[in-house]
Structure formats: C-alpha cells, structure tokens
Amino acid sequence: MALEHAILVSLTERAGSGYELARRFDRSIGFFWPATHQQIYRVLRRMDDAGWITHTEIAQDGRPDKKVYEVSQDGRSELTRWLAEPVDPALLRDGLAVKLRGASLGDTSAVLREVERHRAEHATRLETYRSIQRRDFPKPDKLNGRELHQYLVLRGGVRAEESFLGWCDEVIQAMRSESTS
C-alpha cells in the first residue's frame, strides 16, 4: 500500500503517462521507492479503477497512444489521509551483510572483492546525489515548502550513501589487515 502513494505524490507534482512516471522513478522518487514500469502500469490501472486518478488518451503519430494520468479529488483526499498515517521505519535488507557474515565459510577474498565493488557503486550513487544537490539546491538556507522537503529527501540519500561508503571502507581495511597478519 505504498507505491500508490509514491505515484500520487509524483503525479500531483506533474501529470504524466505510465512511461514518463517510470522514467521519473528512475531519476528521483525511485531512489527512495524503486519500481519497474510493470509495477507502475499495474498500479496505475488499479488506481484508475478506484477513482484516485483519471486519464486522457493522447494520440501520437509514429508511436502508440499514451494515457496521461492526473490525480482526482478522491486521489488528493487519499494522499492527505495517508500523509497523516504512520509508516513503518525503513528496514535494511542487505545481501552484502549476509555474505560478510558467512564469509569464512567460503572464499574470503572473493567477498572482499565484492565489498570493493559495492564501495564503487555507492560512491557513484553518492556523486549522483551530490551533483543533483549542486544543480538544484545551491542555496539550501533559502528553501521552504516543497523545495525544502525535496532537498531534505535528497540529503537523506547523501547521508545513506556516505554511511554505506564509510562502512565499506571499514570492512575493507579490517579484512585486509587481517589477511596480512
């Protein structure tokens, strides 16, 4: 019961087709709530049936018609209702931690290489978030309302990636000095 709400938030900011939503998820809200185009299409249909959104078919030449969705009054009510309701705190679910815990039952150096690979991946994501921050929020002190909230969400991403990165470094260092001792 939450992809619905992520879509409502995104569609309230701007109407769009399923495809456009999927692109947006790849670039922004999906950093914190990942979803594939398949999930999005299915949920859009369900939301349409429930009356939370309406669509307008737009004929295009050269490519298939698209359905542009908008949030209805019912959808807006549902969104405000949900905003006032508690959500579960984010749970970690990290395969790398499981591997690390089992590392001594297999090839420890392969696990170490895996940690190094994850380190690189997290560094890339961190750089992505930081460049968005530089581009869209150069003066964070001046923000308020929706822009402030978007900035704060991005800060969460930056902090999470910094934390992962620091952890990878700690693990790499500990495992290296162990194997040479």
Next chain:
Amino acid sequence: MALEHAILVSLTERAGSGYELARRFDRSIGFFWPATHQQIYRVLRRMDDAGWITHTEIAQDGRPDKKVYEVSQDGRSELTRWLAEPVDPALLRDGLAVKLRGASLGDTSAVLREVERHRAEHATRLETYRSIQRRDFPKPDKLNGRELHQYLVLRGGVRAEESFLGWCDEVIQAMRSESTS
C-alpha cells in the same frame, strides 16, 4: 534467491528448527535480512526438497514435535558458490522519504511528528546494536575470522542507524525553523 542463503549461513553456525531460526532472525541476522516465520517455514521445505538441508524429527512432550534442520554437503556447496557470486547493492525503500516529499500536500506538522517518531525508533535500534557490541565485542581490535565478520556486520547496523538518526535530526530542525519563520 537470498533468504535461502541467509538461512544457510545461520544453520551452518548452528542447527535448529524453523521456530528457532525465526527467533534468531528476530535477534541477529534478521536485522539485515528480515523474515517472518511463515517465509522461513516455506523456504525450509523448499531447501529440504532441493537437498540443501536435512531434518530430524524430535518428539517433545507438552509441545509439538520439532524438525531440526542441518546443512547437507550440497547446501555447503551452494553456500560457497553463492558467496563468490555478485549481489545487488542494498536499495533504500523508505516510506518516510516519500511522505516528506509530499508533505506540503497535507498536514506538514503531522509529517513532522512522524519524523520524530522515526527518530525515536532509530535511536532504540541504535542502542540495541550498541549494547550487543559492548556485550559481544568489547575488544574489537583482537578479532579475526568469523567473529571479525560478525562484528563488521554489526558495525554496518550501527552506522546505518546513526545515519538515519542524523537525518531525522536535520529534517526536524529544518522543518521547525521553517514553520517559525
């Protein structure tokens, strides 16, 4: 394809019944790979069918018989195979971030209270991890092998919760000073 492996890691450390595994998940490995008893029972059966584990039925009086599972040779091979294979870096999936992004479409102060609630929850988890660290790993410099790896996993939990906590504080501060300006 990963709860299997978390179970293999846990069962390799010690044999146990489905119920015991579910308790263990609540207290340790499940911090990084949550699972309910239902999931665990179902996956145990599948793993048993695949020959990765074997079970011994143990009659008990006063309570139902239990099946104690052990990792087989095939299970050990599967585990080492998996350890050498890449896993996807952990994805965030945080309902609070979605709410924050939509905060200005509803009751902003309700969202702020929600952030405060999450802050308290993360502080509790952090204290849990820290007390495990104090109890089980008072001298982290001396560790190696399996114990070192367990310690490092716990460090990941500590870092993640510290990061969430810091984020909550940043959000709370920014939202409070906005509403009074």
Next chain:
DNA sequence: AGATGCACTGCAACTCGTTGCATAGGTATG
C-alpha cells in the same frame, strides 16, 4: 540494408513477502 535503440503499452507466469487463522498443551499474570 541491417541492426540497434528508444518510446509506449501491456500480458503471463512466477517468486517473494504479509496477514489471518488453526491447533494444542504449557506457563505466567491478574
């Protein structure tokens, strides 16, 4: 000319994960 890729929607089949319930005797709490 042929291959690849993008824009756009969607079906089908599957696994993963959650929730509610059932059973059954035990022990602890009020």
Next chain:
DNA sequence: CATACCTATGCAACGAGTTGCAGTGCATCT
C-alpha cells in the same frame, strides 16, 4: 479462574515485486 502469551508448525489467500516476452514505428549508427 480467566486471559494471555510461549513453543511449534502449518494452511490459505492475498498483495508486492520480478522476469521474459511481444508489438509498433521512428531515429540513429554501422
């Protein structure tokens, strides 16, 4: 004495999420 929780396993039903495939037509690369 009643209520509730603990141990222990499991079914049934549902919703969430993934993967593979399919079709159309234009644009771009080789």
